[in-house]
Amino acid sequence: MTARLIDNFGRQITYARLSVTDRCDFRCVYCMAEEMTFLPKNDILSLEELLQVGTALVNAGISKIRLTGGEPLIRNNVMWLVEQLSQLDGLEELTLTTNGSQLVKYADQLRRFGVKRVNISIDSLQADKFKDITRTGKLQAVLDGIDAAIDAGFEQIKLNSVILKNRNDDEILALVKYASDKNIDIAFIEEMPLGDIVEHDRLLAFCSSDEIRQIIDKEFGLQASDKKTNGPSKYFTLNSNANKNSKTHVGFISPHSNNFCSECNRIRVTVEGRLLLCLGNEHSIDLRALIRDQNADITQLTEAIDKSMAIKPERHYFDLSEQPQIVRFMNMTGG
Numbered sequence: 350m351t352a353r354l355i356d357n358f359g360r361q362i363t364y365a366r367l368s369v370t371d372r373c374d375f376r377c378v379y380c381m382a383e384e385m386t387f388l389p390k391n392d393i394l395s396l397e398e399l400l401q402v403g404t405a406l407v408n409a410g411i412s413k414i415r416l417t418g419g420e421p422l423i424r425n426n427v428m429w430l431v432e433q434l435s436q437l438d439g440l441e442e443l444t445l446t447t448n449g450s451q452l453v454k455y456a457d458q459l460r461r462f463g464v465k466r467v468n469i470s471i472d473s474l475q476a477d478k479f480k481d482i483t484r485t486g487k488l489q490a491v492l493d494g495i496d497a498a499i500d501a502g503f504e505q506i507k508l509n510s511v512i513l514k515n516r517n518d519d520e521i522l523a524l525v526k527y528a529s530d531k532n533i534d535i536a537f538i539e540e541m542p543l544g545d546i547v548e549h550d551r552l553l554a555f556c557s558s559d560e561i562r563q564i565i566d567k568e569f570g571l572q573a574s575d576k577k578t579n580g581p582s583k584y585f586t587l588n589s590n591a592n593k594n595s596k597t598h599v600g601f602i603s604p605h606s607n608n609f610c611s612e613c614n615r616i617r618v619t620v621e622g623r624l625l626l627c628l629g630n631e632h633s634i635d636l637r638a639l640i641r642d643q644n645a646d647i648t649q650l651t652e653a654i655d656k657s658m659a660i661k662p663e664r665h666y667f668d669l670s671e672q673p674q675i676v677r678f679m680n681m682t683g684g
Contacts, residue, residue, distance in 0.1 A: 354410045354616075354654070356661040364413045364615040365406045366446075369399060369427055371620050373420040375448050376484035377472075379511055379540050383484060393620045396430045398640055402618055403434045405636075405650035411616075412441040415468075419620070422451035428458055435463030442466070446509070450486065452494030456501040466505040467498055468536075473517045474527055482517065499531060507534040507578075507600070512561055513554040521564050529587060529595040536582050536600035537561045558601035565599060574598055610663065616654075624654060626661040634660075 354362035372387050373380075394402065403414060414434060421427055422445075435443050442465055449469040459467070471491055473479040479488040498506050508528055512518050521537070528535035539558060562585075565571055570588030577584075582600030617625040622637025634657050639645035645653070 356658045365411045366415045366417050366617045368417050368620040369421045370419040370424040375486045394622045400433050407437045407439045408651040409654040415444045417446045420448050432462045449491035449494035453497045456497040460501040468507045470509045472510050511538050512556040514556045522568050529597045532595050534598045538602040558603040630662045632660045632662050
């Protein structure tokens with residue numbers, strides 16, 4: 350019988366985000382510094398070690414794994430890991446978060462190997478603004494990747510957009526219209542204060558979910574939906590002025606304005622093998638040390654994951670007016 354992970358606050362943990370690389374072909378302004386120092390190869394988990402961790406997670410009661418990065422699809426031979434994880438007995442769902450740049454190449458293979466859902470990050474539909482936000486990204490490659498994902502027939506495709514004031518807040522409606530025309534979902538995410546950035550002032554750039562929702566509601570009309578996914582999104586449907594045949598849901602992820610920690614069902618594994626119990630805290634255990642220094646087998650890894658529930662914190666505390674308490678960037682955490 351599959352074990353159940355339950356923390357000290359009665360929350361059942363069924364969802365893990367597994368980072369396969371800290372590297373990315375973009376340098377998004379809210380995610381990392383322009384000049385990044387990435388982890389040495391020996392410090393990151395090998396694909397075989399990632400499979401060990403994935404197996405232990407499922408044995409401990411995790412039923413859904415999301416592969417993240419950095420950009421997961423630039424990891425060499427990552428498709429081997431995708432194929433192996435998808436075959437784990439007890440894993441109900443394998444999903445992926447990507448910037449979309451590699452989907453033209455990999456979408457069909459991902460779907461064939463059992464990935465059911467993909468999240469694709471896109472913050473602008475204007476090429477120059479997209480380049481400004483991502484620093485290195487090419488919009489057309491991402492748009493082509495979204496089309497490739499649609500053609501591949503994933504059960505669900507969701508766009509993720511981070512809105513920054515005086516940066517891309519004038520594109521909120523255009524992004525919703527684009528998602529509606531494509532008949533895919535979109536979620537707007539409040540910027541996470543992870544890592545010390547100098548590119549912009551997070552407090553001044555902060556755009557709350559309530560502000561975004563009001564803009565969308567005024568134009569399209571929003572109706573609360575009972576749609577639920579693995580993450581903390583609160584979903585709405587569009588009532589008017591949109592594609593009438595569209596089944597698009599609009600979601601909001603609000604780590605600042607509407608703390609969702611009471612419903613937390615997830616843990617993260619960073620690419621260097623830290624089992625991170627909370628995005629906004631440093632509570633963790635070192636799975637890499639167990640694998641490499643103590644030669645832990647799957648059973649021992651599973652036991653360590655189970656025991657980690659004792660240190661999972663109740664909630665995060667984000668304050669945009671202060672220096673970030675968490676100095677790791679989002680690419681190091683696993684998006």
